[in-house]
Structures are given as C-alpha cells and as structure tokens.
Amino acid sequence: GAVVSQHPSWVICKSGTSVKIECRSLDFQATTMFWYRQFPKQSLMLMATSNEGSKATYEQGVEKDKFLINHASLTLSTLTVTSAHPEDSSFYICSALPSQGIGQYFGPGTRLTVT
C-alpha cells in the first residue's frame, strides 16, 4: 500500500528558532501534498496545499511567511516553521495524493513543542 513518512516524529525547540518537517511519499509520486495542523481533541485544519514545482496555496488565515512550504520533488514536501513561538506548538500532519486511486494517504504526524 501507499506509505507516507514524516520526519521528525516529534521535536522540541526553543522560541525564536526554525523547525523543518519533512513529508515523503515512499512508494508513489505525489504532485499534491497537504499540510494540516491539529490541536488536541480537535479536527484537522488544512494549512496549505503543496504542489510540486509551484508555490503552495495557503488557506485563509495561515501566514505563508511563517509556515514555509517547499515541494521540490514528486516525493518530498517540507514545512518550515520559522521563528517558532509557543503558540505554534501543535501536531502537524501531512498527506499525499496519488495520481491514481481514491483519497489521500497520511503521514504519521509530527508533534512540535516550542518552549
């Protein structure tokens, strides 16, 4: 089956630093990947749609200069949280859309804690 990995699975960083999260589709190519944010016991909030070779499309209210997304290849998208603050602490999940098939495949998520 289709597998999506995320790295790191958890990270603790100090306020003001930047953190990069990687999302890889391991056995299929994905021209489109999604980045979500999830607070405890809440739903997934779509942050942005990442398209290979072009700029990401951000959802309303999401700061594109703070959450930098790069989709450099058909198997890799990265989310960089710049100048992180404690309020950025959250669970970040990526997903990838296969070119064929139904639905999206999710990564295992990255738990970010900013101290």
Added chain:
Amino acid sequence: AQKITQTQPGMFVQEKEAVTLDCTYDTSDPSYGLFWYKQPSSGEMIFLIYQGSYDQQNATEGRYSLNFQKARKSANLVISASQLGDSAMYFCAMREGPTNAGKSTFGDGTTLTVKP
C-alpha cells in the same frame, strides 16, 4: 454553513456490539467523495472506508459499512462487533469534485470508547 457535521462528540459502546457514528454533509456539487478515518491516540490517520456520490451500493470494508443516504445527505459509519482496539477518534471527510485532486473537508470528529 459547515460542510461536514458530526453531532456526537463522544460515544460509548459495549464490546462486541454495533455502533453508528453520524455524519451529515452539505454540498451542491453532484460529484463528491465521502471518507471515514480513524485516529487512535498515536495520532496516525487510518483510512477506513470510501463512498462515491454516484455509487449505487453502500460501501463495506470488513466490520465497517457506510450507510449512505444521498437524499438526506448523510453518510453514517457503522462498526459491527466492536473491539477494544476500535477506541479512537473518528473523522468523516468530504472531497468535492469528480477527481481525486481536490482537498477534503473534515468534521469535528467523534471519540468512540469501547467498554469491556
């Protein structure tokens, strides 16, 4: 208006019994897909079942079945013979449009607890 509504924040079910998790949706697009995902405490999102808007029959996958009532715009998930490992958060989601290219909208989720 919310596109996906899950009205049950929490549900309890006795082990080995069946349980129905409710989901209603709102769209004017004739082509759409409906999904159910399970999210255990580990956080990973596990795909359970899919129903296309043009599918004539209700989708089934093992112990999971989707009760699709198009006119009522509901897509309830039925889990039969509940197991302790079914305890998790369950999300209903909808993708609008005829292809797999669109983004999905998620409901607020239902936390299911299976009691021994």
